[in-house]
Amino acid sequence: MIADIQRFFYEERNEEIGNLAAENVLEFFKSHLGPHFYNEAIKDARTLMGEKMASIEDDFYMLEKKVN
Numbered sequence: 001m002i003a004d005i006q007r008f009f010y011e012e013r014n015e016e017i018g019n020l021a022a023e024n025v026l027e028f029f030k031s032h033l034g035p036h037f038y039n040e041a042i043k044d045a046r047t048l049m050g051e052k053m054a055s056i057e058d059d060f061y062m063l064e065k066k067v068n
Contacts, residue, residue: 001026 005022009015017025
């Protein structure tokens with residue numbers, strides 16, 4: 001990731017940055033944006049699990065025998 005950050009700065013800003021600067025950029029994004037992306041992933045997983053559980057529940061209803 002450090003090399004990717006250095007490449008980005010060079011290609012987008014025509015700036016060469018060292019390993020320490022790239023590590024600082026990475027740490028900044030991890031600490032400030034990481035929790036946001038993590039929470040979004042949890043939200044997506046919760047939605048997916050809800051859909052799967054609803055599908056399983058529907059399958060159980062379909063398996064029930066009709067009582068006269």
